[in-house]
Amino acid sequence: MTTKITRRRLLGTAAATGAASLAAPSILRAADGPLRVGTYGGFFEESFRKHVYPDFTEKTGIEVQSVAVPTGETWLVQIKNAARAGQAPADVSLMAGTPRREGARQKVFRALDESKISNLGNMPDSFQDRYDDGSLYGVGGVSWYITLCTNSDEIPEAPDSWAALWDEQYAGKIGLLGLATNSYLLEVTATTYFGGTDILDTKEGIEKVFAKLSEVVPNVRLWYKDEGSFQQALQDGEIPMGQYYHDVAGLAAAEGFPVVSTFPKEGGILDSGFWIVPENAKPMDEIAEFINYMARPETQANLARNLGTAPVIRRDLMDLTDEEFAAVSSETPPIIPRYEIYGEHGDWISDKWNQMIAG
Amino acid sequence: MNGQGGTLGRVLDLVPSSVMIGVFFVVPFVLILLTSFSVETETGDYALGFSLAHFERFATWFYIERALFSAGLCALIALLSLLIAFPFTYLLTRFGPRTQTLWLIYILAQLSLSEVLIAFSWQILLSRTGGVANILVWVGLAEKSFAMAPSAGAVLAALVYLAVPFSVLLLYPAISRMDKALTEASRTLGASPLRSFFTVVIPVTRPAIISSGVTIFVLTLGAIIVPQVLGKPEHWTLSVLITDQAIFNFNMPFASALAVVLLIISASVIFAVSKFGGGRRT
Numbered sequence: 001m002t003t004k005i006t007r008r009r010l011l012g013t014a015a016a017t018g019a020a021s022l023a024a025p026s027i028l029r030a031a032d033g034p035l036r037v038g039t040y041g042g043f044f045e046e047s048f049r050k051h052v053y054p055d056f057t058e059k060t061g062i063e064v065q066s067v068a069v070p071t072g073e074t075w076l077v078q079i080k081n082a083a084r085a086g087q088a089p090a091d092v093s094l095m096a097g098t099p100r101r102e103g104a105r106q107k108v109f110r111a112l113d114e115s116k117i118s119n120l121g122n123m124p125d126s127f128q129d130r131y132d133d134g135s136l137y138g139v140g141g142v143s144w145y146i147t148l149c150t151n152s153d154e155i156p157e158a159p160d161s162w163a164a165l166w167d168e169q170y171a172g173k174i175g176l177l178g179l180a181t182n183s184y185l186l187e188v189t190a191t192t193y194f195g196g197t198d199i200l201d202t203k204e205g206i207e208k209v210f211a212k213l214s215e216v217v218p219n220v221r222l223w224y225k226d227e228g229s230f231q232q233a234l235q236d237g238e239i240p241m242g243q244y245y246h247d248v249a250g251l252a253a254a255e256g257f258p259v260v261s262t263f264p265k266e267g268g269i270l271d272s273g274f275w276i277v278p279e280n281a282k283p284m285d286e287i288a289e290f291i292n293y294m295a296r297p298e299t300q301a302n303l304a305r306n307l308g309t310a311p312v313i314r315r316d317l318m319d320l321t322d323e324e325f326a327a328v329s330s331e332t333p334p335i336i337p338r339y340e341i342y343g344e345h346g347d348w349i350s351d352k353w354n355q356m357i358a359g
Numbered sequence: 360m361n362g363q364g365g366t367l368g369r370v371l372d373l374v375p376s377s378v379m380i381g382v383f384f385v386v387p388f389v390l391i392l393l394t395s396f397s398v399e400t401e402t403g404d405y406a407l408g409f410s411l412a413h414f415e416r417f418a419t420w421f422y423i424e425r426a427l428f429s430a431g432l433c434a435l436i437a438l439l440s441l442l443i444a445f446p447f448t449y450l451l452t453r454f455g456p457r458t459q460t461l462w463l464i465y466i467l468a469q470l471s472l473s474e475v476l477i478a479f480s481w482q483i484l485l486s487r488t489g490g491v492a493n494i495l496v497w498v499g500l501a502e503k504s505f506a507m508a509p510s511a512g513a514v515l516a517a518l519v520y521l522a523v524p525f526s527v528l529l530l531y532p533a534i535s536r537m538d539k540a541l542t543e544a545s546r547t548l549g550a551s552p553l554r555s556f557f558t559v560v561i562p563v564t565r566p567a568i569i570s571s572g573v574t575i576f577v578l579t580l581g582a583i584i585v586p587q588v589l590g591k592p593e594h595w596t597l598s599v600l601i602t603d604q605a606i607f608n609f610n611m612p613f614a615s616a617l618a619v620v621l622l623i624i625s626a627s628v629i630f631a632v633s634k635f636g637g638g639r640r641t
Contacts, residue, residue: 073609080404099609106404178592179607222509223592225607229482236488238506347416350608354600355421357592 034063035286038075038093040273041068044142044307051306056293062286073099079278080108088278092287094141095276097339098181100129103276104137105343110277111135116288119295122313126336129274139291140312142303143272145246145263145329146177146184152258154240162192162264164241171219175230175242178223180353183243184269184337189213191266191335200338203345214356223357234259243269247308250327263330270334272312304328388622395615405612413616422600422617429580429596430624436518437575441568443519444526449560451527452535463531469524478588481517482508485589513589518582522575529574533567534560569636577625597621 037053039045045068053064067090069075076099082089095103103109114120114136120128127140148165150158154173164170165188177183189209190197199205221239224230231248233239235257246268249261275291277284293299297317303309304320310329311318342349398408416422451462484490485507495501507513541563545555561568583598597617604614 072607077609179603181607221506225587229479229588233486236486238486238488346608347610347613350604350610351416351419351421354592354603358421358425358595359591359593 034065035092035283035290036065036067036090037290038067038069038090040071040094044094047307051302052294052299055299055302056290060289060293062289064290067093069093071096073102075099076103076108079103080106083108083279086280088280088282090278091281091283092275092277092290094273095138096273097271097337098342100138100274100276101339101343104129104131107131108279109137110279110281110284111137112139112277112291113284113288116285117292117295119292119313122295122297122317124314127272127274127312138274138276139295141273141275141294142307142309143270143312144309145268145270145334146243147246147249147261147268148264149234149242149244149246149249149259149261151234151237151240152260154237158260158262159241160262160265162188162266164264165216165219168219170241172221173240174216174220175222175224175233175239175244176216176220177243178225178357180349181342184271184335185213185216185243186210186341186349187335187337188243188266188269189216197335197338200341203348206341206345206349210352210356217357217359220357246310247328250308263332265332267332267335268330270310270336391615391618394612395619397612399612413613414620416613417616417620422597425595425600426597426620426624428594429598429621430628432514432518432594432596433576433579436515436522436579437572439515439519440522440526440575441530441572444523444530444571445568448527448530448534449556452531452537459535463528466524466527470528474521474582474584477517477521478584481513481520481585482588485513508589509591509594511590511594514586514594517585517589518579521582521585522579525578526571526575529571530564530567533564537563569632573629573632576628580621580625 037048039048045066049066053066057063069090070078075093075095078089080103100109111131112135117136117139120136120139123140127143128136129138130136148159148162152158155170159167159170165174165176176185180186186200186206186209187197189212190199190205193212194205194209199209222230222233222242227245227248230239230242230244231252234242234244234249235252237258244261246261246263249259252259253261275294277287281287295313297313297319300311300313301318301320301324304311304318304324304327308328311320315325315329315331393407394405395413396409396411397405397413398410399412400406451459454462485492487504487506490504490507492501492504492507496504537560541559542555545559546552550558580596581598582596583602586594586596587599587602598621601614601617601621604610604617
């Protein structure tokens with residue numbers, strides 16, 4: 001009788017297991033379990049589990065539980081909801097620029113003890129996010145470039161400036177990312193025509209940049225949201241030019257497609273995910289140790305080789321060959337997105353953007 | 360028939376479906392409505408409350424123009440798909456039952472193609488490198504292959520393609536049940552086939568035509584993928600903007616406000632048509 005498992009019993013057991021795993025985070029917390037590290041679900045999370053965590057555990061003795069987190073603001077919302085219940089859905093996790101600024105404004109991230117992150121000095125200031133009082137809440141984790149990509153069959157001579165987007169000879173041949181917050185074209189325009197992104201400090205400045213950027217619109221064939229469709233069009237030569245991810249363009253070229261990624265002289269766009277710590281995370285020493293490990297030159301070189309991400313530390317610290325470095329990054333100073341303007345003037349920019357691209 | 364017991368039974372029968380509809384349709388709608396009126400807190404978060412800010416943001420020419428464009432586009436699609444589907448269905452009903460069944464099975468099978476599949480297939484069909492323009496070059500009608508998408512025509516073509524099977528299936532019952540004696544009578548009285556089609560067949564099946572048109576209108580109003588993949592930003596409908604706000608800008612209150620506007624458009628079209636267009640013909 002006791003060994004006989006009926007269907008209902010089995011379902012009951014499954015339900016109980018499900019409930020237990022849902023409640024798992026708090027159980028782990030109480031038991032002082034592994035460090036819960038959140039990275040973007042999919043390729044990133046898999047690669048971290050394969051190429052990063054085993055070595056970290058070996059070096060520090062700290063076990064890691066990998067958590068797949070959504071990109072974008074969904075993750076911030078989950079962190080905020082968990083915080084209301086006094087919980088943290090991960091101890092430390094990657095977060096993109098715009099939600100990070102939003103979260104910082106709402107003070108949902110814990111300040112970090114810099115003295116425990118000795119490798120912080122390897123990083124430029126642009127990879128250190130601080131509250132107004134100077135305390136550190138975000139540390140660069142991974143970054144990637146968006147560059148000017150061309151199909152070499154259709155455009156044999158790849159242009160070396162973002163100004164090509166304004167050039168009438170490419171009318172109808174250009175594909176650009178469809179949102180202000182993922183294309184960073186305001187920053188590109190500001191750097192190309194207004195000597196840098198400082199002009200974006202004020203609304204009046206942003207208006208001026210929009211006016212210049214709107215001249216690009218007639219040349220654009222596709223405003224894409226789905227990477228796959230643009231990559232296909234770029235490879236086929238259907239849309240032979242546009243902004244695209246440097247690492248993926250490199251992979252396409254390696255597969256034999258006539259795709260060339262060029263770092264424009266004004267710089268590629270350097271987007272990145274930073275490590276942040278939700279306010280209810282407890283194991284602060286382990287978290288600091290993890291962030292410190294991630295900022296080591298060896299780890300950053302490992303990420304460049306295995307994930308294709310651009311290093312967040314100075315190049316001379318790493319043993320990357322010229323070829324390995326060029327596959328993921330460039331010495332040209334990058335265009336760094338002004339994430340905070342999308343928090344401050346988000347609605348206004350999104351409305352202006354929609355109106356602009358709709359002509 | 361069974362008096363009170365029967366009535367009670369009928370009421371009880373309604374309970375499960377009513378609960379389902381309540382849980383899955385009314386509750387989400389109320390949540391959307393509440394979200395669309397929510398107020399922004401100091402930290403940039405949103406809390407329940409009553410604010411018209413999101414509707415005020417809609418009340419600019421850009422969004423109003425988008426709403427009008429969406430309604431106009433969908434009305435045109437409804438019209439075009441009826442123009443294709445009605446003659447087809449009418450002619451189909453004059454064939455034998457076997458032919459009719461085979462055609463209906465075939466058309467039903469078309470419904471298994473999702474909007475995503477249709478959008479991406481049309482994208483290839485209209486592309487410069489692999490599309491129909493190459494056939495034009497081949498037969499000598501064009502000198503060089505060219506891309507036909509993104510364009511308004513591409514959005515229209517793909518959405519009409521999506522809508523035609525629905526129109527046929529909605530028109531079929533009414534047209535197939537139509538009394539053949541009516542057309543025979545009009546022909547006997549000397550009307551030409553065309554004249555009897557316009558003066559007899561269409562008026563008799565008018566309710567079906569109207570309900571089919573309204574259904575297509577509402578159905579295509581919710582299309583997101585086709586306008587986004589095959590259209591330029593000036594062809595993006597309100598549904599595309601709602602997705603942008605909800606998924607990319609994570610502005611749920613504004614997305615909800617736009618969704619409420621979309622619901623109001625659908626509801627007013629349905630109301631107007633049932634009040635003024637349905638008539639009392641049958």
